[in-house]
Amino acid sequence: MTRPIGQHAPEAETEPRAVDGRAPDVFSSRGYVPMREFRTEDEVDFVIVGAGCGGSVLAAKLAEAGMSVVLFEAGPFFRPLSDFASDEYEQEKLYWLDPRISDGDDPIEFGANNSGQAVGGSSVHFQMVSLRFRPEWFKARTKLGYGKDWPVDWREMWKYYAEVEAALKISGPIRYPWGPPRGRYPYRAHEVNEAGLVLARGAEALGVGWTPTPLCTVSAPRGKSPPCAYRGMCKIGCSVNAKQSMLITYVPRAIRAGAEVRDLAMVGRVETASDGRATGVSYHRGGAWMHQKARNVVLAGYSIETPRLMLNSDTARHSQGLANSNGLVGRNLMVHSNHAVWAKFDEEIRWYKGPPSMATCEHWNYADDDPSKDFDGGYSFMSQGPLPGDFAGTLTSASGLFGDDLLKAMGDYNRMAGLKIVGETMPSPDNRVMLSDELDDLGLPRPRVTFSFCENDKRLQRHSLDFMSKMLTAAGGQNLLETSSTAHLMGGCAMGDDPETSVTDDMGRCWDVDNLWICDGSLMPTAGGVNPAMTILANSARIADRIIASRGNL
């Protein structure tokens, strides 16, 4: 597959590392840990496709419950200490770089903001913002009159938020300002950097709440993880192992419990028998196509690759693609609006220090009765700290600046601060993933993704830009610049209570194929106004317990 240039092709990106009974020791520069391996003809209990937030949690919990698990990952198995450079261009190796064809009125840009291709998935380069859904969002249709209801009670989800927050030692505030009381965060909040204090000043001036962001990087030593060094390059991979990504938490747990990880292994098809049930997967690794037998197959490739794989696994019996008799596979894809306002300050903010989003405001996720709220759903926003290349891309996309005008605008880098939303978009069946006629290097159809914002999405965006402009001005910012983009993916294979209107039941089991499961962000019926990582993790932990509890009937 594609990989970054630079004559720098470490073996991790060309040769599988998890072979010969061992896997990379992610806490060392060159070492290995023992790993159990299965033969392709062994019918394992679970094949899981994708080692990100969905697949890693599930693999660890199922293996710890004694089940045989093979976890497939299309990307490399990195050791952060020796493989991750402090270099934006080099670290593009963490993203899914093979093109997705993007259309619609508001075509999505794929890559850094919404994909990962490595063991650990996008948790390797996420900004670690660890927020919970508001309770009412799990019954958005019934309680708030928009979107859809989840087939899960919020209290159950909150129990699992607590479980994954404990497992990842989230560093958060002593008191969280919004929503029902939650337990203590395992680790204390990080000191807020100047970029975060800008948000705090603005919030206090406007009379709304703010909080140090609960973050998935430790504020004190944990096992082999040192505390966060405030290097500020979280978005291109943590090279000191403070970030509690899947790569250094649930994946090692899964391996210790007897799961096998197959890196650089691209699954191309779920195989089914004449009775329609899944029998295993076909995958490409080390230059050859192979087949792994399994009693159950779980798809955890996220909102593009999971539907792509289902649509590409069509047979005479599953003529529209696997488990797609109602035509909903790939539909109701959502993003988060990622609109932002940037401003220049008199003093040097130096937003490059510390995690990029150290302060958060969730005011508009909870302000149902505010008369100025002219949209359904919600948005949170955070302080920002983009790296120079990232910020230059944002600046030029919005302004078209080049030449000395661009150099001067970038010359103000150290005096900039910004606020950026994670804004809910509404599910729409027309926003969807399909297969194109174009083939990738392995001969698999590339996905074609269609996306357009609806009027409600646009009202939310406008509202947020106006509010954040006020806040930055109140904090002392000048020369305001608005930018638009998207982040994250949700939906595409929604779970639900009704086989007519959803792809899976409440435990991620496909309605049409009883041994095919989905366990990733594509299950989300609505997007919410917060970063999705903790919700995907909590839902995966919940699904794992449901599978373990019903193992006798599988």
Added chain:
Amino acid sequence: MTGPFRTPYPGYDILDKWASPSFDDATRNVLRLRRVPPPRRFLSEERYSTLQALCATVIPQRRARPVEIAPWIDAALHENRGTGTRFAVMPPDREAWPLGLDAIDAEAQATHDGKGFSDLPSTDRGRLLKAIDADKLRARQAWHDMPAGKFFRAIALKQIVQFYYSQPAAMSEIGYGGPAAPRGYVRLTASGIDPWEAPFGNWKEERK
């Protein structure tokens, strides 16, 4: 604001930290390899010189050893490196770049009596790129069906600036901290900077 950009951080160079705890081996290896730009392998000589002129217009550099940008764009095309996205209205990068460079040259010729883009003085190049950005075209047929403004902003400008601003010389001129593993930073608020950061910038010459 008119006139050339002057760095607020004269004398600051992140490479001075090469042997310090702000650099690790992984970073040093990557930067060492990048010192040698790859040879031209994908674009024709003519297109390559248009690309070099485009890069010099987007990022005017007055330093003795300018950061080379064009070789890396050519290398990305040669190796068919993706960005993760292909907008449906655009051809793949390997077609878009040659088409776009030819079209920029055709715009120059249509506007300046047959002179190619790389033969124009920088003010004329700048004016031409602003017109392309606004889809105000003189050589529309040269673009075929490719949206000119979108090619300029979403592909050309973006790839050039994202590469440039991840290089040490660019990081230094804006006072960015640069590589920071394993040491990171201690002082996180505006009240202080660590000794291994750029000293406070010189903002006196700024005209508001």
